[in-house]
Amino acid sequence: MKTRQHNMRKYSRFSMLLITLAVAGPVLSSCSKMLEVDSRHIVNEENKWQDINDARSSLMGVYGLLRSAMAQDNGYWLYGELRSGDFSPVNKRDIEVIIHGELNSSYNLVQKLSNWRKFYAVINAANLFIENSSKIVVLDAQYTTLNNRIDIAQMKVIKGFCYYLLARTWGDVPIWDKSYEGNFPNIQASSEKEVLAYAENQIKSVKDDLPFIYGSETDPVYPTLNYHGFNRDKWNGVLFNRLSANTILAHIAAWAGNYLEASVYADYVLTNASKSGASFNLSSNITNANGFFYNSSNSQLVAFPFKWSESEASYEGHIEQLTLASPLVSKAIPDIYIPSDRIIQIFNEKDDVRFHIDNNGSPSSTYFSNIGGQYPIFSKIKVIREGVSGADGSLPLFSSAIVFSRMEEIALLRAEALVVLGQKDLAKGLLDQVRKSRGLQDLPNELDLLDAIFAERRRELLGEGWRWYDLVRYKKLKRNDSEFNKLIDGKGIFWPIAQEILNNNSKLSQNSFWK
Numbered sequence: 001m002k003t004r005q006h007n008m009r010k011y012s013r014f015s016m017l018l019i020t021l022a023v024a025g026p027v028l029s030s031c032s033k034m035l036e037v038d039s040r041h042i043v044n045e046e047n048k049w050q051d052i053n054d055a056r057s058s059l060m061g062v063y064g065l066l067r068s069a070m071a072q073d074n075g076y077w078l079y080g081e082l083r084s085g086d087f088s089p090v091n092k093r094d095i096e097v098i099i100h101g102e103l104n105s106s107y108n109l110v111q112k113l114s115n116w117r118k119f120y121a122v123i124n125a126a127n128l129f130i131e132n133s134s135k136i137v138v139l140d141a142q143y144t145t146l147n148n149r150i151d152i153a154q155m156k157v158i159k160g161f162c163y164y165l166l167a168r169t170w171g172d173v174p175i176w177d178k179s180y181e182g183n184f185p186n187i188q189a190s191s192e193k194e195v196l197a198y199a200e201n202q203i204k205s206v207k208d209d210l211p212f213i214y215g216s217e218t219d220p221v222y223p224t225l226n227y228h229g230f231n232r233d234k235w236n237g238v239l240f241n242r243l244s245a246n247t248i249l250a251h252i253a254a255w256a257g258n259y260l261e262a263s264v265y266a267d268y269v270l271t272n273a274s275k276s277g278a279s280f281n282l283s284s285n286i287t288n289a290n291g292f293f294y295n296s297s298n299s300q301l302v303a304f305p306f307k308w309s310e311s312e313a314s315y316e317g318h319i320e321q322l323t324l325a326s327p328l329v330s331k332a333i334p335d336i337y338i339p340s341d342r343i344i345q346i347f348n349e350k351d352d353v354r355f356h357i358d359n360n361g362s363p364s365s366t367y368f369s370n371i372g373g374q375y376p377i378f379s380k381i382k383v384i385r386e387g388v389s390g391a392d393g394s395l396p397l398f399s400s401a402i403v404f405s406r407m408e409e410i411a412l413l414r415a416e417a418l419v420v421l422g423q424k425d426l427a428k429g430l431l432d433q434v435r436k437s438r439g440l441q442d443l444p445n446e447l448d449l450l451d452a453i454f455a456e457r458r459r460e461l462l463g464e465g466w467r468w469y470d471l472v473r474y475k476k477l478k479r480n481d482s483e484f485n486k487l488i489d490g491k492g493i494f495w496p497i498a499q500e501i502l503n504n505n506s507k508l509s510q511n512s513f514w515k
Contacts, residue, residue: 030046049135052143056228058133059151062125063239066158069305070119070402071317078113079169079495080465081319086346086458087336090375097338103495104514108511109437112288116170119162120184126155126162127179150222157240157248161302163199164252167192169468171494171511188507189476196256200249205420207245212275213298214239220275236277237303238294243269243276247301247405254473258419266414269301273407280407283353283438287366287380294383295324302404318398319463323378328369329396332443337375341403346459354380354459369464381461403464408434412457419450420477431456450477487513 030031048054070076082089082098090093094107102108130152136143166173174187175198182275190198210222216236225231240248250265273279276298284290294306306312315321325334338346346353346366355365369377383400411430418427431453432442441451454474457466472493475484487493496514 014218042504044249049132049214051136051140052147052228055133055143055148055151058129058339059154059228062122062129062158063153065118065122065125066162068305068317069122069162070304071116071314072318073109073112074317074322075113075118076465077322077463078223080469081467082336083468085467086338086469087323087378088339088460089336090297091331099275101492111498114266114496115500116166116173117184117498117501119166120174121174123159123162123176125201126159126181127176129155131179135406147223147228149209150211151380153209154240154244156202156206156350157245158241160199160201160252161200161240161248162306163195164248164255165497167195167199167444168255168472169495170497171491172509174505174506184504184508186505193256196252198226200252200256202308203245203249203252208240210242210245212242212272213277214241220232223370235306236298240302243278243298244302249408250410250417251405254413254417255469257476259420263417263421266410266417269410270414278407280411280433280437283366287382289382289384292388292406293381293403296401299406300401301410303401303406304397305401305402306400313385313397313398313399317402318381318383318400319381320398320400321396323463324382324384324396325370325375325377326378328379328382329509330383331396333375334377338368338378339374340371341445343371343376346462349440351439352459356439377461394412408437408460409457409464412453415453416450416457416473418429424449425505427453434460450474 048058077514078095078098083101084094085099089099094105094109097103097105097107097110098113103114129166134148135153137145163173163175171192173187173195174185175190175195176185176187211219212225213219213232214222214227215225215231215233217223217225218446226500246265246268250262250269253259253261253265269278276300278297278299281292281299286293288294292299294308296303296307305489306314306318320329322335325331325339329442341357344357354367355363358364362370365371367378367380369379381400383398385395385399386396411434415427415430416432418424427449428443428445431449434440434456435443443449454470457470461467461470472477472488473482476488478483490513492513494511494513497508502508502510
């Protein structure tokens with residue numbers, strides 16, 4: 001018992017150190033070397049790959065690196081929400097150039113966002129785990145072949161997810177199928193299509209190895225009370241499960257324009273949601289300071305929590321850093337906001353619980369504060385410290401999760417796929433299900449269903465990192481915007497490659513749109 005308690009303490013201390021280091025922005029930038037937190041040395045060199053604790057620490061280290069890559073420089077939102085999006089800047093020129101698509105700007109923020117090194121750090125660490133973790137099975141009887149297979153499956157899903165993120169952000173990128181030590185390797189870029197196919201194959205090869213719930217005796221794949229020493233309360237919404245894998249596959253397929261596969265994967269998630277305990281959410285839970293974005297849960301199909309209870313709260317890496325202001329936090333004005341006239345344009349239906357104008361002409365909203373002021377505050381996500389409503393904002397630490405997908409999002413993605421496939425009745429049923437939960441009536445039959453689905457995604461997923469990527473998929477389907485068509489055809493929808501990356505890899509060349 002004492003040995004087990006010591007091992008748990010060892011894991012807790014080490015995993016927290018990894019995550020703390022990984023979240024720090026400067027850790028993920030350097031010259032031509034690997035990370036200062038070397039992804040080949042996630043476990044101490046003398047002891048790594050010896051026992052189950054090394055496997056657990058390495059596993060959590062890769063998740064920590066991935067979360068850091070998503071959060072660094074608030075990249076998840078700056079990539080997804082700003083370009084041609086609904087937010088406007090307040091005295092932030094570096095943010096303004098992103099909104100206007102001036103991505104070859106010399107601003108430091110733009111240059112850092114153009115650098116994909118952070119995602120390859122994750123891929124390298126995942127490859128290292130895949131190559132070495134099976135050694136532990138021979139050395140430690142506690143670490144079974146099944147446990148190792150499930151751990152490796154998670155690493156392959158993480159790799160697939162990273163390549164999807166790289167492909168939708170930069171288009172053509174190199175594929176690393178093994179780990180590297182020292183300098184990043186000189187590998188030429190594969191086409192966006194090849195990268196997406198690789199990502200899909202990585203996840204498809206292991207998705208059925210993943211449990212629905214980690215640390216549950218009723219799970220059909222791995223029925224055990226504890227997984228890596230903890231039950232489901234520890235792991236729900238933290239580790240990628242079988243629903244996570246299928247969710248990512250649905251998005252890979254949709255981005256590639258393979259809507260039949262997108263529909264199948266999304267349907268699997270919706271049909272099997274109860275096996276993981278995933279469910280749809282009331283708007284009041286989504287916007288509650290201690291609701292959906294505060295507590296990790298399997299309803300967060302793909303997410304990266306910052307748990308207050310585990311001292312993971314931070315200032316950077318949360319949308320609140322950009323959107324909140326007085327009186328919610330001690331900041332006079334937000335960095336970004338949505339003008340009132342645009343809010344009214346987006347939420348243009350009566351009785352929408354997220355925002356509507358009531359019969360007296362007064363605004364009512366769960367998404368916004370200070371609506372009558374010069375800068376309406378986007379307060380849909382407002383997890384300040386421990387998530388207590390009305391918490392004193394003098395110490396602006398945030399503990400909200402980065403949520404890539406939830407049930408409402410995947411339902412709307414399947415509706416999108418079904419429209420493309422000509423199954424409009426099924427698509428409308430899914431759309432109306434989401435609309436009803438937000439106080440809206442069924443969609444009138446005469447309206448353009450695809451337009452309505454993307455309008456609903458715009459409302460429902462506001463501030464969750466989807467606006468630019470939704471716009472790209474919508475414009476690809478419609479092909480009715482000549483200027484946007486030029487962006488698509490000329491690869492202007494992607495970010496330029498950072499000069500640092502080009503300097504260190506002679507086999508790469510700049511995206512032709514940004515030369």
